[in-house]
Amino acid sequence: MTRKSIAIDMDEVLADTLGEIIDAVNFRADLGIKMEALNGQKLKHVIPEHDGLITEVLREPGFFRHLKVMPHAQEVVKKLTEHYDVYIATAAMDVPTSFSDKYEWLLEFFPFLDPQHFVFCGRKTSLKLII
Numbered sequence: 001m002t003r004k005s006i007a008i009d010m011d012e013v014l015a016d017t018l019g020e021i022i023d024a025v026n027f028r029a030d031l032g033i034k035m036e037a038l039n040g041q042k043l044k045h046v047i048p049e050h051d052g053l054i055t056e057v058l059r060e061p062g063f064f065r066h067l068k069v070m071p072h073a074q075e076v077v078k079k080l081t082e083h084y085d086v087y088i089a090t091a092a093m094d095v096p097t098s099f100s101d102k103y104e105w106l107l108e109f110f111p112f113l114d115p116q117h118f119v120f121c122g123r124k125t126s127l128k129l130i131i
Contacts, residue, residue: 003084004083004084004085005084005085006080006084006085006086006087007086007087007088008077008080008086008088009088009089010088010090010102010106011090011091012070013070013073014069014073014077014110015064015067015068015069015070015073016067016068016069017064017067018043019035020063020067020068021043021057021058022043024057025043025047025050025053025054029050029053033047058095058098059095059097060097061101063097064095064098064105065100065105067105069109074109077113078112081112081113086117087117088110088113088118089119089121090102090118090119090120090121091121091122092120092122093121093122099120102120103118103120106118
C-alpha cells in the first residue's frame with residue numbers, strides 16, 4: 001500500500017520565525033512589541049513605519065539558521081513519519097539568503113527527515129496539496 005504524503009510549513013509551524021523577528025526588531029528599535037499585541041495581524045501592519053527594518057532582519061545572513069524550534073515540533077513530526085511521507089514546504093524566494101540557513105536548520109533539528117523532501121518555493125499556493 002502506498003503511503004500518503006503530508007506537507008508541513010517551516011515558519012511558525014516548526015520554527016519560531018515571528019518570535020525571532022519580534023526580538024530582533026525590539027532590540028534594534030527598542031519598541032517593546034509583544035506577540036499578543038499582533039492580534040492575528042502581520043507585524044508589518046502593526047508597525048508599518050518599521051517595514052524596512054523587518055526586511056533588513058529577514059535578509060540578514062544567518063537569521064533563519066538560528067531560529068528556535070517550536071515546542072513539540074520534533075516529536076510530532078517524528079511521529080508523523082511513522083505513517084506518512086513527510087515533506088517540508090517553505091517559502092524561500094522572497095529572501096534568497098534564507099535557503100541555505102533553512103536547509104541547514106532542517107538538517108540539524110529534523111535529521112530524521114529526507115532532505116529530498118524539503119521543498120523551497122516562492123508561494124506555497126503553487127503546490128498541489130490537499131488540505
